[in-house]
Amino acid sequence: MAKYGMVIDISRCTGCRACMEACKVENNTPQGSFFMYVFRFEEGEYPNTRIWFMPRPCMHCDNPPCVKVCPVGARYKMAEGFTATDWDRCIGCRYCEVACPYGVNYFNWRNPAESHYLNWEDDREIELILDGEVLPYANPDLELEYGPEMRHNAGGGRLKGVVEKCTFCIHRVENGLDPACAANCPTNALHFGDLEDPESEASQILHEQSGFQYLEDVGAEPRVHYVGGHPPTTETREIEIVNVRV
Amino acid sequence: MKLTRREFLKLSGITGGTIAASSLLSGGLKTLIAGAKGSLTTVDERTPTTCWIGKQECGLLVRKVNGRVVKIEGHPAHPRNQGTLCPKGISQIMALYDPNRVKTPLLRTNEKGIPGEWEPTTWDEALRIVGERIKDVRARDNDLLVWQKGRSKAGNFYDTAFVKASGATKLHHGGFCSDAGYRACEYTIGLHGVLHPDFRHARYVLSWGWNATNAGGNKLCWLTWPRQLVKAREAGMQMAVIDPRLRGAAHFADDWLPIRPGTDLAMALALCNGLIEEGTVDWDYLRQYTNSPYLVNEEGNFVRDGDTELVWDQASGMAVPHDTPNVDAALEGAFDFDGEQVRPAFQVFKEHIAEYTYEMAEEICGVPAQKIQKVAQDLGENAMIGSSIEVEGSVLPYRPVSIMAYHMAQQELGFQAIRAMLMVTMLLGAVGAVGGQRSDFTWKIHGNYEKLDEIEIGDPPYNIYLKNSQYFPINSNNSSLVSWVQQNPENYGVDTIPEVVILHMVNPLTAFPDQRVMIDTYKKFKFVAAIDPWLSKTADYFADVILPAATLEKYEGPMGVSDQYTDAQSLRVPPVEPLFQSRGEIDIYIDLCEHADILYGEGGYIDQINQAFRFEEDFALPLNSKPATRDIFDRWARSEGIEEGVEFFEQIGLHDKGSVPATSYYGYATDPVFGGAVHRLYGESLLGYQREMRARGVDEIYWQDYTALPTWRKPTMDLSPDDYDLYLISFKMIEFKQSRASQIPLLAELAPQSFLEINPVTARERDINDGDEVWVESHNAVTLETRRVKVTAKYRESIRPDVVGMPHHYGEVARHPWAQGQGPTPNELFFTGEGYVANTADQSFHVKVKVSHV
CATH class of the missing domain: 2.40.40.20 (Barwin-like endoglucanases)
Structure with a gap:
């Protein structure tokens, strides 16, 4: 059985944020919700300045604080490495959001359809051009059930009052495809694969290069590893910040 | 899992047979234990097409579920993007389904100069109105009609065929982009482009300006360049960055020289001076392929025998024609010729730049002298002058250093600054060498190499962009300047002010400076028609008629989509029918030309399309019947030898033309070398233009930068x-x-x-x-x-x-x-x-x- 993870090569990342957009369109997330986020960082003082970028998906931790606090088993760990959310079962208590050291959980305060980019429910013009059928800006794959447990874990549902986060695009992985962010990365900085398989590209990169895990000392044991750079420090400043909550 | 080019070619059978686009997606991951439950009623399809939102025409696979586009992804086999997209490429799904697009043709009902009030109308009525205006001005004076473009995505149909059929004066956007660099490279080495590396072999790149990772670059947009940059860095390439900001190059900068804006020319000349002082100069290149050995007299002109420039033969101690066999031409020294002192152009250059020391550059550019010196040394070391490498069976000079520069060309001294930067890589012998300086995808000499050298400055009246004028003999056609001139046309010898402008996907009011001048100019147009998917600010304030263009959902092209190493062709194919009442621009021009009586017959739009595509015999469109856009592309595809016609592109989206051979890629591998163009270190004709401008009494501000060699002055x-x-x-x-x-x-x-x-x-x-x-x-x-x-x-x-x-x-x-x-x-x-x-x-x-x- 494959056990998936991601290796992110910071030295390749140009900070373009295309992964954020590939994720948003693939997963149909509402405004302010970024299952994948890319930090743009500045360090040092002029002229000894450095700029670098750090993509941040869900870490899909092996010792996940979010799973431990979920009172209903909606957040659960899959044998294949995914830290999954069953949106059908989530009650929206937001404990996971508090427990997560990485800030990857997004609570749907509103009906996500209202904070989608186009208000599909109200626009008659769109209804007209789409033959009277108001198709939402949505990926139908997200509504299906995935994994051996056959649960609603693909970031679908779009329900008010539930928590959502990066799913590692389980609906794509199920079909043999990389998660949307990794599949799209123009400079191939995101490597998704079976970290238990020494032959996988991700394993090999991790084997060849010394890496780090973000906030390693927290002990959550992330399945996302970084190579080609260093972790942010207290001297690292975020620039070109995107407002991630509305 | 990304599809390799080999796999794609296998799938597409190169030219025979077509395949479903969805088979281009190949999964490489082990699937989970149980499969998902799919819906049986879902129609899930992928249309291959070409990106619309950006500059460089990346390949797309547009995923549709039950007819609705749900995601736009990269075409896996496209040389430029290989299955990936930039943030814009992905996000254009929201441009497609934007309810705030212009949905119908619109007529203005209020006065101009303020936000418009609009009344929807029919296509027929809108085109009739625009057509009548075109007819009216054409009947009086063709100079009254202007066609202004933002970015044109099908040059043959728009820039060429429509402009020729209508006789309009064409206004460009390049004067805001990088055209000063294009002119510098065309003039100096004969290539149509600015500066980029041969990343496959590069060892040291000087990234000049903010383009490296943060957007854009010569010929290609952001996505392809960083892909090549990242690969090159992993192969050991070093990169120094010259830019007031570090952001554009980010952590890819090994060295950052935060230069004072507008001083790039001085920095480049200091590097040239440093290279000469360090002795890292490719003398063979300068002697054989540039005008460096040509003798220059005291007036600054080449010494000629008839039309042939002379060089100083060191063996015989005589001036001889430069093409004398086995001549041992001097690059340095001063010689007596017919009682006059003459010097090789290189000697003139060397003396000219002697004052540009690292210390002087520090003062001007605000960068420590030691940092500039280090760049000169790194360039010299990495150039490996004298080395060669075998490529595709030919042994070629190997000079793995180059400059990457693009938008920074747009500065007051831009033309000469880019010339000076090119001289840095010329001294190193890197131009056209393996790993060296590039300017275009292939080594094809552009017509401007000759044209810019033999401009005949005309007498007034001048046209609105002052073509061949005494003010800007070399002229990139800058719409801002056009507006500026229209404020006081009499000051520039311009006597015809255009009345009608067609805005083709362009928004001058916001996109071009100076905004106040722009506003005054567009007020003066008697009639403005805008072809645009959105209500641009210019259209809102000044258009009389707006013709709603489609975005991605239309036939358009064809596009050459080389990534500089692999060549291919693509088309834009509509994944859905044009939304709202929008239409593709080619359809719009066909109907507009019909209304303006310039569609049919000889010289009409159809005829111009035939000529632009060189359609002959069976492929030629009949001149008396209205063509369908898809049919034109079908003919084009067949005329290119693609038997399946347009269907080939509708099925797989990409016609792979294979690797660019070294014999057309490297200047040293072409026959003749460098396409036969002598590289102009010394710009004799530039000095000639200055003299003529001065003789005509033109102010110094116009002629001061027409110098044979780049010369620093304060902006x-x-x-x-x-x-x-x-x-x-x-x-x-x-x-x-x-x-x-x-x-x-x-x-x-x-x-x-x-x-x-x-x-x-x-x-x-x-x-x-x-x-x-x-x-x-x-x-x-x-x-x-x-x-x-x-x-x-x-x-x-x-x-x-x-x-x-x-x-x-x-x-x-x-x-x-x-x-x-x-x-x-x-x-x-x-x-x-x-x-x-x-x-x-x-x-x-x-x-x-x-x-x-x-």
Whole structure:
């Protein structure tokens, strides 16, 4: 059985944020919700300045604080490495959001359809051009059930009052495809694969290069590893910040 | 899992047989234990097509579920993007389904100069009105008609066929982009382009300006260049960055030289001087392939025998024709010829740049002399002068150093600055060598190599962009300058002011400086028609008629889509029918030409299309019947030898033409070498233009940069009073780069507002905190006018303290809910006209400003 993870090569990342957009369109997330986020960082003082970028998906931790606090088993760990959310079962208590050291959980305060980019429910013009059928800006794959447990874990549902986060695009992985962010990365900085398989590209990169895990000392044991750079420090400043909550 | 080119070719059978686009997706991961439950009623399909939103025509697979586009992904086999897309490419799904597009043809019902009030009309009525106007002005004087483009995505149909059929004067956008660099390269080495590396073999690249990772670049857009850059770095390539801001190159910079804006020419000449002092010069190249050995007399002209330039033969001690076999031409020294002192052009160059020491460059450019010296040494070392390498069976010079530069060309000294930068790599012998300096995808000599050398300056009256004029003999056709001239046409010998303009996907009011001048100009047009998917600010204020264009959903092209190593062709194919009542531009022009009586017959639009595509015999469109756009592309595909015609592109989207052979790629491998173009270190004709301009009594501001060799002077902006103590530069962001995109919700969310980058030291001196609102006021050193905008300050340690920076892109679309409150564009602060354009009429994006707390 494959056990998936991601290796992110910071030295390749140009900070373009295309992964954020590939994720948003693939997963149909509402405004302010970024299952994948890319930090743009500045360090040092002029002229000894450095700029670098750090993509941040869900870490899909092996010792996940979010799973431990979920009172209903909606957040659960899959044998294949995914830290999954069953949106059908989530009650929206937001404990996971508090427990997560990485800030990857997004609570749907509103009906996500209202904070989608186009208000599909109200626009008659769109209804007209789409033959009277108001198709939402949505990926139908997200509504299906995935994994051996056959649960609603693909970031679908779009329900008010539930928590959502990066799913590692389980609906794509199920079909043999990389998660949307990794599949799209123009400079191939995101490597998704079976970290238990020494032959996988991700394993090999991790084997060849010394890496780090973000906030390693927290002990959550992330399945996302970084190579080609260093972790942010207290001297690292975020620039070109995107407002991630509305 | 990404598809390799080999796998794609296998799948597509190269030219025979077609396949379903969905089979281009190959999964490489083990699937989970149980499969998902799929819906049986879902129709899930993928249409291959070509990106619309950006500059470089990446390949797309558009996924549709039950007829609705749900995602746009990269075409896995496309040489430029290989299954990936930039943020814009992905987000254009929101441009497609944007309910704020112009949905029907619109007629203006109120006065111009204020936001429009619009009445929907039929296509027939709208085209009739525009057609009548075209007929009217054409009957009186063709010079009354102007066609102005933003970015044209099917040059044969628009720039060539429509412009020729209508006889319109064409206005470009290049004078805002990089055209000063194009002119410099065309003139100096005969190639149509600016400067880029041969990344496959590069060892050391000087990234000059902000393009490396943050948007754009020569010939290609952002996506392909960083892909090649990252690969090259992993193969050991070093990169030094010359830019007032570090942001554009980010962590890819091994060395950062934060240069003072507008001083690039001095830096380049200091590097040239340093290379000569260090002795890292490729003498063989200079002697054989450049005009360096040509003898120059005391007046600055080449010494000739008839039409042939002479060189000094060191063996015989005589001046002989440069093409004398086995000549041992001197590059240095001074010689007596017919009682006159003559020197090889290289000697003149060497003496000319002797004063450009590292210390002088430090003073001018504000970068420590040691840093500049290190760059010169690194260039010299990495150039490996004298080395060679075998490529495809040919042994070619190997000089793995180059300069990557693009938008920085748009500065007052831009033309000569790029010439000076090119001279750096010429001294190293890197031009056209393996791993060396590139300017175009292939080594094809452009017509401007000759044309720019033999311009005949004409007498007034001049046309509106002052073609062949005594003011800008080399002329990049700058729409800002056109507007400037129209304010006082009599001052420039212009006597015909156009009445009708067709705006083709262009928004001059926001996209071009100076905004106030633009407004005054568009007021003067008697009739403005806009072809656009959105209500641009220009259209909102000045259009009489708006013709709604489709976005991605149309046939358009064809496009050459080389990534510089692999060549291919593609088309834009509509994944869905045009939305609302929009139409593809080719359809619009066909019908518009019919209404204007310029569609049929000889010289008509159809005939011009035939000529533009060189359609002959069976492929030629009949001149008396209206063609369908898809049919034109079908003929084109068949004329290219693609038997399946347009269907080939509808099925797989990409015609792979294979690797670019070394014999057309490397200047040293072409026959003749460098396409036969002698590289012009010394610009004799430039000096000739200066003389003629002076003889005609033209002011110094026009002729001062027409010098045979690049010569440093302070930019005009430096004459602004001392309290305008900061330089404003502009830049582009990857979120919006190369297109009108700030109204696309996904992108607007990423970068919702304009901002001013300011060094914290500079900010604190003015009591400005990070995030404060500030006034930025610019000053025109020639007219003494000022402009002012309010914008949010953002602290950046990665910008020079005497420089502030602002992004372009904002304020493009009028009355779009997502474009509200996004803040100003720096084009509100830049000026045009004398002092703010180059000697080639190219727009400068530099100005002195003062910044104060609101």
